[in-house]
Amino acid sequence: MHLLLAFISIIAVWIRKDYRAWKTYYSTMQYVALGNLTYNFLCASHWLWQLSPDIKWFNHSLLEMSYTFIVFPFTALMFLSHYPEEKSKWKVLLHYLCWIGIYVGVEYILMIRGSIIYKYGWSLGWSALFDCIMFPFLRLHYKKPLFTLIASVPMTIFWVWFFDIPVSVPIPKR
Known part of the structure; x- marks a missing residue:
């Protein structure tokens, strides 16, 4: 399923011809990968969710790389490439709801197939809430990248604090 999502992302970007706008949205594609x-x-030692490989040779590292460098950047490209005129608030709202629905729907399928595992209180509901924040942040990053990078720091700190993710700073020995 995971490999299929990477191929679907590539094919969708190709068919929709969104690849033509990659330079315009490249920094936001990097932002989502970052x-x-x-x-x-x-969360390397305290993951809230973990993707389970469907194919043995497609291990966890390759799986995460496919999402980091293909699925997430390509969906950001598609989301931004077809962002509606801001004159129509309903079209904008429907655009957000469509992409949030796609992400939640795909994750739901992954969940029932056992291809995503939740821990430490994370759930599909938390993912849906995160998607409701992530998509506006993608648009915000496109419009105001420095502001979005700065705003992302307290958001990250909040998630780390709320889910009690252990973060330690190594102190060098003398």
Whole structure:
């Protein structure tokens, strides 16, 4: 299923011709990849969710790399490439709801298949809430990248604090 999502992302970007706009949205594609890398770094020993490989040779590292460098950036590209005119608030709202629905729907399928495992209080509900924050942040990053990077720091600190993720700073020995 995970490998299929990576292929679907590639094919969708190709069919929709969103790849033509990659330079316009490249920094936001990097932002979403950085977010996933940050999660993997901070939660390496205390993961809130973990993706289970469907295929033996497609191990956890390859799986995370496919999401970090293909699925998440390509969906950010598709989300931003077809963002509606801001004159129509209903179209904007429907655009957000569509993408949040896609992410929640796919994660629901992964959950019932056992391809995603939750721990330490995380659940599909928390993922849905996170998606409701993530998509506006993608748009905000496109419009105001420095502001979004700065705003992402307290958001990250909140999630680390709320889910009691152990973060220790190594003190060098003399």
